[in-house]
C-alpha cells in the first residue's frame with residue numbers, strides 16, 4: 420500500500436502559536452494520537468468530474484464589469500515530493516478584494532465591497548502539473564489579533580492530490596511585503612526556508628506586457644520540500 424511520509428515538524432506551523440491568538444482556542448490540549456492511514460483515505464473519495472466553468476480561473480471576468488485593482492497572473496506547477504507533476508488536480512483559491520475586504524458575512528472590515536469581484540476561483544492542473552489564474556492583487560486587511568494587527572497581502576490556496584489526505588491548504592504571499600515580519604500566521608512556521616516557499620516570485624516571462632504582472636508560485640504537496648500547509652500533520 421502507498422505510504423505518505425509525515426512532514427518535517429520544523430517546516431510546518433505548530434498547532435499552538437500564542438502570538439496567533441486564535442490558535443489558543445483551536446489547538447488541542449492533549450498530545451495527538453497518530454492513526455495509520457486507512458485504505459479509504461489512500462484510495463478515495465476522489466475529486467469528482469464536475470465541469471470547471473470557462474471563467475472559474477479568471478476572477479476578472481466573473482461579473483458584468485471588471486473588478487477594481489491591479490490585474491495579476493498567478494501560475495505555477497503542482498508537484499509531488501519527488502518532483503513529478505500532479506496532473507488533473509483541483510486547485511482552488513480565495514482572497515479579499517483590492518481594498519482588503521472579503522465577500523463574506525463575517526467580514527465587517529470598513530472597506531468597500533467590489534460588485535465585480537467574488538474572490539474565488541478554481542482550475543485543474545494540466546498534464547505537466549501547471550495551473551494559471553488571472554485575478555486582482557489582494558489588499559492588506561486588519562484582523563484584530565492584537566492592537567493594530569494587519570495581514571500581509573495573501574491568497575488562500577487549496578489543492579487536492581491523488582487522495583484526500585494529500586489535500587493542501589495554504590496561503591501565498593507577495594515578495595517584499597513589509598507586513599510579513601509582523602504576521603503571526605506566516606511567522607508561526609519555524610523554518611525560514613519553509614516560510615520563503617510561501618512567497619511567490621515576480622516572473623517577467625509570465626507577465627503580459629501592458630496587461631498584468633505575473634507571479635509564479637509552485638506547490639509541493641508532501642516531502643522534505645513540501646509547501647507549508649495549515650492544520651494537523
Ligand SMILES: [Fe+2]
Nearest residue numbers: 515570573575
Ligand atoms: Fe485571508
